[in-house]
Amino acid sequence: MRVRDIEIGGTYLVFVPYRLPTSRYPNRAQPGTPEWSWWWMTGCRFRLTVTALDTAGDTPMVEGLRVTESSRAEIELTDEQVAALGLPYGRYRVRGQIVDDTDWPVALPELRPLRIPVRWLRPTGGPPPRTHVDLDALGPWGF
Secondary structure (H helix, E strand, O other), rough: OOHHHHHOOOOOEEEEEOOOOOOOOOOOOOOOHHHHEEEEEEOOEEEEEEEEHHHHHHHHOOEEEEEEEEOOOOOOHHHHHHOEEEEHHHEEEEEEEOOOOOOOOOOEEEEEEEEEHHHEEEOOOOOOOOEEEEEHHHHHHHO
């Protein structure tokens, strides 16, 4: 897509290339960079709602939110709960998975912020081509 066609608040399909060449993505081996986090999404597609547009760099980028599902949960204990458990005073978190009465994971919505190149965006109209793995269809137990 072209930068001028992108609307803030619009939802688009993202097609991540199968290969991320070093010549185009030189920071792909540096942990903490957006390029580094894209490796697990190569060859995949998903929906993204655009929240910001950055045209200042060499490659126009969009920032957006991807809605996923997860059964992971993290709860911070209150001071009263810490005292009731007999733990030393401090901040504690409980991390785990939410399951139903049959021990099956419960899928809850989760927002994941992403920063990606504009060239990966496509309009959502019509059936998407089957050239990429659909991350949205895999659900919380896929990627």
